[in-house]
Amino acid sequence: MENKNFKTWLDNMQLNHPLVIAGPCSAESEKQVLEVAHELKNTDATVFRAGVWKPRTRPGTFEGNGVKALPWLQKVKEETGMLTAVEIANAQHAKLALEFDIDILWIGARTTVNPFAVQEIADAIQGTDKIVLVKNPINPDLALWIGAIERFYKMGVTNLGAIHRGFSSFRKSKYRNIPSWQIPIDLKAKFPTLPIINDPSHICGNREGIFDVSQTALDLKFEGLMIETHCNPDEAWSDAAQQIKPSRLIEIMEELKVRKPRFEKEESLSKLDALRKEINEKDEQLLETLAERMQIIEAIGKAKKESNVAVLQNTRWQEILKNMIEKGKEQGLSQIFIEKMFKAIHQESITHQEKIING
Ligand code: PEP
Ligand code: MN
Numbered sequence: 001m002e003n004k005n006f007k008t009w010l011d012n013m014q015l016n017h018p019l020v021i022a023g024p025c026s027a028e029s030e031k032q033v034l035e036v037a038h039e040l041k042n043t044d045a046t047v048f049r050a051g052v053w054k055p056r057t058r059p060g061t062f063e064g065n066g067v068k069a070l071p072w073l074q075k076v077k078e079e080t081g082m083l084t085a086v087e088i089a090n091a092q093h094a095k096l097a098l099e100f101d102i103d104i105l106w107i108g109a110r111t112t113v114n115p116f117a118v119q120e121i122a123d124a125i126q127g128t129d130k131i132v133l134v135k136n137p138i139n140p141d142l143a144l145w146i147g148a149i150e151r152f153y154k155m156g157v158t159n160l161g162a163i164h165r166g167f168s169s170f171r172k173s174k175y176r177n178i179p180s181w182q183i184p185i186d187l188k189a190k191f192p193t194l195p196i197i198n199d200p201s202h203i204c205g206n207r208e209g210i211f212d213v214s215q216t217a218l219d220l221k222f223e224g225l226m227i228e229t230h231c232n233p234d235e236a237w238s239d240a241a242q243q244i245k246p247s248r249l250i251e252i253m254e255e256l257k258v259r260k261p262r263f264e265k266e267e268s269l270s271k272l273d274a275l276r277k278e279i280n281e282k283d284e285q286l287l288e289t290l291a292e293r294m295q296i297i298e299a300i301g302k303a304k305k306e307s308n309v310a311v312l313q314n315t316r317w318q319e320i321l322k323n324m325i326e327k328g329k330e331q332g333l334s335q336i337f338i339e340k341m342f343k344a345i346h347q348e349s350i351t352h353q354e355k356i357i358n359g
Contacts, residue, residue, distance in 0.1 A: 005159040006131050007193045010223060013046065017258055018217075019224030021085055021104075021197065022249055023049035025239040026062060027069040035231050037076040039246035044253045047104060048073070048082040049226060053093055054238055055110045062237040070100035077103075085133075090117065091124035098125065106133040107148065109165055109202075113137040118148045127156040133163045133197060140167040142183050146190065161195040162187060163226060164217075166203035176205025176242070179213065181220060195223035201242045207233070210244060211252050218258055227252075290345070294352055301353035311353045317346060 010019060022040050027033050027050035037048050050073060054064035073084040085104035088094045089111045097105050105125070111117050112135055125132070132152055137144045145162070152160055164184040166177025184196050198217030200210045214225050230236045233243035244252075263269050304311060321342055328338035 005129075006161045006195055007223075009131070009159070010195055015044075015046070017044055017253070017256075018222065019047065019195075019197065020045040020249075020253065021047040021049050021224065021226040022229040022246070023047075023085075024051075024230045024236065025201075025228045025243060026051045026054050026237050027065055027072055028062075028237050029065075030069075030072045030075070032231070033069070033072045033076060034079065036229060036246065037080045037082060039231060040082065040229065040249070041080040043246065043250050045229075045249070046083060047085050048076050048080070049085040049106075049228075051238070052086045053089055055087075055089060055108050056238070067096050070096060070102070073102060074100060088121060091120045094121050094124040098128065098130065102130070104131040104133060106163060107135055109135045109138045111135075112145060112148045113139065115144075115147060115151070118151050122151045122155040122157065125152075125155070125157060129159055130157075131159045131161065132157050133161045135163040135165050135199070136167065136183065138168045138177075140169075140180050140183055142186055145183075145187060149191070149194070161197060161223070163197045163199050164203075164222070165199040174209065175203055177203050179203050179216070181216070184222070185220065197224035197226050198222045199226040201226070201228040201239070201244075205239075205242050207242060207244050207248070210242075211255065214252060215256055218256055221259070221261065293345070294349065297349040297352055298356060301356035304353065305357045311350055311357060320346075 013019070020043075022043075022045040024032065024036055033050055036050075040048060050069070052064050052069045052073075053066060054062060056063055070086075073086065076082060077084050083103040085106060086093075086097055086102050087108045088097050088105050089108055094105065107118065107121065111121070134145070134148050134152065137148070149160060149162065162184070164179070166175060166179050167183070169178045171178070184198075187194070188196060198214065200213035200217065203213050204210055210227065214227070217225060227249055228239060228243040229246050229249050230243040231245060233245060234240055236243050263272055301311075303309075321339070324342050325335050325338050329335070
């Protein structure tokens with residue numbers, strides 16, 4: 001997929017910082033929309049966002065003002081010169097957004113999960129030169145995210161970007177949606193010219209975490225940030241806990257550090273080179289150790305086969321895991337990491353022993 005348009009558009013903007021999309025979760029009234037927009041005028045925010053159709057988890061909560069709010073966004077553009085962005089979730093929304101000349105259309109996480117809905121929207125906006133940003137699906141499924149992006153591309157929508165808003169998880173965490181940074185990194189590896197915007201508001205679900213998540217996004221070279229902004233966040237009709245005031249957004253923008261894409265000085269380059277060589281050596285040692293461990297595992301497998309003993313020895317496995325978590329902690333390695341790593345090792349060991357016992 002050659003997706004150079006949105007990237008070129010971004011480059012042509014010549015911003016000395018990543019793209020900032022800001023504005024309320026929902027367009028509540030004309031007054032509220034214009035108030036936020038005027039406070040965002042002359043800040044780093046180039047694009048004004050506001051939800052017009054709101055995908056709510058439960059019925060009976062505020063579901064957006066619908067088409068009535070689209071002229072308010074046109075007013076934002078006239079009065080502030082900012083570009084405008086709304087979420088579209090079906091063909092009807094898509095047509096209306098185009099009719100009211102909204103500049104950027106985004107596909108919400110609840111829509112990206114559904115290929116039928118995505119295709120319906122892609123058909124409705126076929127060939128548009130509007131910018132379309134595809135949020136990641138609610139579940140951590142990279143292929144589903146890629147699929148949605150491809151559906152637009154196939155319909156001649158080439159001004160494409162992605163929004164990383166985190167993933168729903170049953171695990172308790174400090175995030176509303178866990179970031180799982182490796183997923184947008186994998187998306188970037190697949191489509192290097194596809195700009196990715198980070199949405200710290202929906203990742204955090206609170207105001208406090210927004211700065212740190214934004215800084216991580218910049219450290220990982222995301223091309224932009226989408227941050228929910230409201231003049232009176234506590235009174236917001238949706239996502240009240242995570243919206244910040246325009247004044248706070250300005251502070252955050254001042255404090256965020258934009259990193260250079262690469263080392264420039266010769267001296268730092270050779271230092272980096274030496275460190276990378278060390279890493280390569282360590283990685284090779286790791287592989288050798290793992291392979292040696294696997295040989296022992298296979299010897300145990302043979303013994304189990306001879307005595308017809310079950311592959312899974314749960315008490316022993318729990319003991320290893322507990323022990324490694326403790327030792328890992330002493331070495332400054334997180335429990336989550338140790339668990340993931342040893343579960344993967346254990347799974348591979350089971351596969352090897354299964355082959356021996358049954359093979
Ligand atoms: C939003 O941007 O307000 C929104 C509903 O986001 P998401 O689709 O990421 O939940
Ligand atoms: Mn929201």
